Amino acid sequence: MSETIGQRPWMTAPETARVLDALEAAGGADCARFVGGCVRNTLIGRPISDVDIATTLTPDAVVMALEAAGVRAVPTGVEHGTITAIADHKPFEVTTLRRDVETDGRRAVVAFTTDWMEDALRRDFTLNSLYARRDGTVFDPTGHGVADARAGRIVFVGDPEQRLREDHLRSLRFFRFLAWYGKGEPDAAAVAAIEAWKDDVARLAAERISAELLKLLAADDPRAALRLMADTGVLAVVxxxxxxxxxxxxxxxxxxxxxxxxxxxxxxxxxxxxxxxxxxxxxxxxxxxxxxxxxxxxxxxxxxxxxxxxxxxxxxxxxxxxxxxxxxxxxxxxxxxxxxxxxxxxxxxxxxxxxxxxxPAFPITGDEVLKSGVPKGPLVGEVLREVEDWWVDHDFLDDKMSAIEKLKSVAQGMVY
Structure with a gap:
């Protein structure tokens, strides 16, 4: 029996339907499926934020299909196959199925494909390699994504070291997903590979590191994940x-x-x-x-x-x-x-x-200091600071006349 998440409100919303209808008009039924976090979180009963879509259409075809339907298309990551569709002010990342041709751990050169399995095998973790049709039918190309999502297992797709060589950021993503979704003991193969390749994290752009770190720290309870990050040596790199x-x-x-x-x-x-x-x-x-x-x-x-x-x-x-x-x-x-x-x-x-x-606002102004006989210059600031210190020490006295009297006293002492 096929796994299903049913038809949820975010799947049937008018803006979602506009994007899917546009893609399917160009590529036929099932040319586009929901992918990643929206499928994963719906499956395990977590709230979703972004709705991402994978498609067999090439980026150029995606742009043409969206514009033909009156949906704005923004080429936010076109070199990697990503077009942002904006329907009724809501953004959807629409990404063409792809496979890696070349990668140095920081950036990848990709080729587009129509093979859902190829696309799944280049993703990071099994729980993120999940797709769903608009009717809610879930596709799990790795065969482990559904079970791992429900069990809270953060497991790399295929060989962990290969995934890390492809993108060094995946070390940090492992700890982030562990903090947000992990349960039980972390995957030993993943931890061993991360420890072996920890130094390559330093090659990443600082902005990518900090963004991932802050996402990790935003989890309800990131304590165990951060401790493990320290134990593997990755935290010391960051x-x-x-x-x-x-x-x-x-x-x-x-x-x-x-x-x-x-x-x-x-x-x-x-x-x-x-x-x-x-x-x-x-x-x-x-x-x-x-x-x-x-x-x-x-x-x-x-x-x-x-x-x-x-x-x-x-x-x-x-x-x-x-x-x-x-x-x-x-x-x-x-x-x-x-x-x-x-x-x-x-x-x-x-x-x-x-x-x-x-x-409250400090009741004395620079003009009032000048009127008290203090000449223009640095002395005005010194007088203001001394009177303000007195005012704060007196718990923000709500009596301007007393503050004026203090100003006169301070000014007289400094000028004469």
Whole structure:
């Protein structure tokens, strides 16, 4: 009996039907099938995000078919056979069946084919080598994809070393899929091959490495996968040690127990030592965005020291000085390094107070400093900083006249 996932709403949606109808009008029934993650996740009861389609049509024929049906076609990866179809504002990656002709582990030269088995045999893992017709009938060319998906086995298609030689990124993808879908003991053949070929990961573009790493860290519980990544030596290629696994695993535990959203960027910061210079250098090497780099560096600042018993006044001061995001990050990292169970209410209360408080605007302006008799120049900034420090120390005193009196006193002392 054939395996089936039935006809799900995402399969029968009008925009999906528009794309499939367009392809089938050019290539006939069954020239296009759903492939990969959407089939896998539907099979095991996980939510899906992207809908990918494999087709026997060549890329040129795909473009012609889509445009004839009024569907926008974008050649996002045409050299590898991928056209992005945009129907009713929803993107679908449509990729021609292919086989590798030549590969150096970083990029591949492909030839197009009409053989579904050839296409399946060049994919990475058996659970990703699954196809489904629009009626829900599942095709499992390797013969193991359905069973491996349900059992949580991350197994390479064919010989693991050959798959890794074809694309070094597959080492990182193994750990990512292990974190998201793995159950039980990892596949021994896969682990042995990854350990043997670990140094080739360094040849990958930094953007590919960081994207895969952050996807791994976004899993609900990536702890075991990351530990294995360290044991095989792959983690050292990506992130030179030392690593703070205690804090990293503590943060994952907190997010799970306290129902915080998974935060891959903060998890990366948690794994790193408290060295802002090294963190900045790593972020640059991984080509993280400026926002991600700055966030990680700020999260690893040595001061102020966060404790669960910080007073409301100290919390407000920290939020004002650090900003809301950096305050929350610093609090979570300190919590992850501490006794997480005994003082959870205090930490959670601290974070809630910090998130719920909006810092007031400093009531003194540069013009008011000038009016107090301070001449233009660096002295204006010095006076502002001293008065602001006084204002913060007085817990953001809501009394502008008092701030003006303090300004006069400071200005008089500095000018005369």
């Amino acid at each position: 992130i030179p040690g030392p690593w703070d696994f205690t804090r990293f695993e503590g943060l994952v535990e907190i997010e799970s127990e306290q129902l915080f959203e998974t935060d891959p960027v903060l998890r990366l910061a948690a794994l790193l030592p408290n060295d802002q210079i090294a963190a900045h250098q790593l972020a640059e090497r991984l080509r993280l965005s400026n926002a991600e780099r700055d966030r990680i560096v700020a999260a690893l600042a040595p001061t102020p020291v966060f404790k669960s018993w910080m007073s409301p006044r100290e919390i407000r001061r920290a939020v004002y000085r650090l900003g809301a995001e950096a305050f929350r990050d610093r609090a979570k990292l300190a919590w992850a390094s501490a006794n997480r169970t005994a003082v959870a209410p205090q930490w959670r209360g601290m974070i809630a107070l910090g998130e719920g408080w909006s810092p």
